[in-house]
Amino acid sequence: MSSLFYVFLLLAVFISHRGAITEAAVEPVKDITGKPLLTGFNYYILPVIRGRGGGLTMSNLKTETCPTSVIQDRFEVSQGLPVKFSPYDKSRIIPVSTDVNIKFSPTSIWELANFDETTKQWFISTCGVEGNPGQKTVGNWFKIDKFEKDYKIRFCPTVCNFCKVICRDVGVFVQDGKRRLALSDVPLKVMFKRAY
Numbered sequence: 001m002s003s004l005f006y007v008f009l010l011l012a013v014f015i016s017h018r019g020a021i022t023e024a025a026v027e028p029v030k031d032i033t034g035k036p037l038l039t040g041f042n043y044y045i046l047p048v049i050r051g052r053g054g055g056l057t058m059s060n061l062k063t064e065t066c067p068t069s070v071i072q073d074r075f076e077v078s079q080g081l082p083v084k085f086s087p088y089d090k091s092r093i094i095p096v097s098t099d100v101n102i103k104f105s106p107t108s109i110w111e112l113a114n115f116d117e118t119t120k121q122w123f124i125s126t127c128g129v130e131g132n133p134g135q136k137t138v139g140n141w142f143k144i145d146k147f148e149k150d151y152k153i154r155f156c157p158t159v160c161n162f163c164k165v166i167c168r169d170v171g172v173f174v175q176d177g178k179r180r181l182a183l184s185d186v187p188l189k190v191m192f193k194r195a196y
Helices: 002-025 135-140
Strands: 043-047 056-058 070-072 084-087 100-105 143-147 150-155 168-175 178-184 190-194
Touching: 043 056, 150 190
Parallel strands: none
Antiparallel strands: 043 190, 056 070, 070 178, 084 100, 143 150, 150 168, 168 178
């Protein structure tokens, strides 16, 4: 009886220890103060390299309704609009390299727009749908990856096991003086600042 108790005790310790290792292996995305990004809080996405524009926001082109482009504000001092992150697994902390929805507001969720034949670019727009990971929402999921000592945003969704997707970094494409976010071979290096 006592040996059976010890077997269960050892098994419980092993499972507990294994869970701790798994949790420790998940690296959180951190803001500029070193704190993990949390679901439900607002953050500014700011460029690390200064001198080429400010934070991320939506375009204010009067000709655009939906999709509205995600752009980098042309004024370096601007922090842009705050965003919220929603991971596909509804976790509280935003992990590195995990599928997340990025949204300026409940109705302005980032998505990969259709290929633009004129510019030969894949732009990022704000007509996505939050949640429901799968084939129908595959264009609405982005990842935050480590990039040198900072971060980059990447489109490479893994919420659909059988979907064929593009995997590329998100960078900036300048069009008519606007710094539009688009898939790029040159990623925009970013950092995150909590919006209070």
